[in-house]
Amino acid sequence: MPTIVFASSKGGAGKTTAAIILASEFARQGAAVTLIDADPNQHSAKWALKLGCPANISLVENTNEESIIEDIEEAEAKTAFVLVDLEGTASMAVASAISRADLVITLCQGSQDDADEAAKTIKLIKRQSKLLQRPINFSVLMTRTNPAITPRTLRHIMGEFEAAGVHIFTTSLIDREAFRAMRSFGGTVNDLNPKEVSGIEKAAQNVRELAKEVIARLKEGQKQERISAHG
Ligand SMILES: Nc1ncnc2c1ncn2[C@@H]1O[C@H](COP(=O)(O)OP(=O)(O)O)[C@@H](O)[C@H]1O
Ligand SMILES: [Mg+2]
Structure with a gap:
């Protein structure tokens, strides 16, 4: 059911x-997942079409502005999770x-x-929320961070989001x-060869922690929606 959308106006x-x-x-946890690739570059589709993509991930390719709502609705009826990968612009x-x-x-x-750029995307989400008169649950995910150090710039940026009341994942x-390797070789981080790629277990742990937080955030959003619907 729930739809998770990955958005940012910046490519890369x-x-x-x-x-x-x-x-x-x-998928590793046993859920059926639909991955909708709505980016004309079709990068997530390329990964999903490689050998080793978990069998319980269904791919919807080449989704565009005309088909996206229907594609999401259909996927929501079929699978436990719907993940939508988007292009790096503010399009329809x-x-x-x-x-x-x-x-x-x-x-x-x-x-x-x-x-x-993230702040621009958040503005867009807030505009959509006003237009639809419903809360839209959103979070910032800091990415490509260094495991050993948290630079001052990163701390400053996170502090600014926090001061603006924007939720940031702890992970x-x-x-x-x-x-990077799973994008090249296909399959999941758990399928990579430890002789060829370093840090597989740490990467897998990183993903498990993030998934747990994402589920918690989804539940939090559902609770907020119930509250706003009832008064
Ligand atoms: N956590 C990460 N660790 C290592 N490389 C990453 C990570 N996140 C992104 N990349 C690399 O950065 C580049 C851009 O990431 P990508 O996920 O394709 O961004 P987008 O879809 O927003 O354009 C890719 O080459 C990808 O492999
Ligand atoms: Mg992309």
Whole structure:
């Protein structure tokens, strides 16, 4: 059922990586997942079409602004999770996906440019929320972080989001070779060969922690929706 949308107006922010990582993890836990690729570049579709993609991930390719709402509705009726990977612009397809989302995840790397782009995406989400007169649950996911250090810039950016009342996942996606390798070789981080790729177990743990937080955030959003619907 729930639809998780990955949005950021910036290309290269980490949407596709986060989408396929979470799709893999939900599938590993036994859930049926639909991965909708609404980016004309079709990067997540390329991964899903490689050998080793978990059998319980269904791919919907080439979704565009005309088909996106129907594609989401159909997928919601069929699978436990629907993940939508979007292009890095503020298009009609992006606005439509946001309007149907149970959770929008905005990606942000530790630079001011990324933070400014994430802030733009958050503005778009808030506009959609006003238009539809319903709360839209969203969170910022810091990505490509360094496991050893939290630079001052990153701390400053996170502090600014917090001051603005924006929810940030406690778990960030660490910059790991394993996350790049699964895009090249196909399959999930757990399928990678430890002789060829380092840090597989740490990457897998990172994904498990993130998935847990995403589920908690979805539940929190459902609770908020019930409260706003009843008064
Ligand atoms: N956590 C990460 N660790 C390592 N590489 C990453 C990570 N997140 C993204 N990348 C790399 O950064 C590039 C852009 O990421 P991608 O997920 O394709 O962004 P987007 O979909 O927003 O354009 C890709 O080459 C990807 O492999
Ligand atoms: Mg992408």
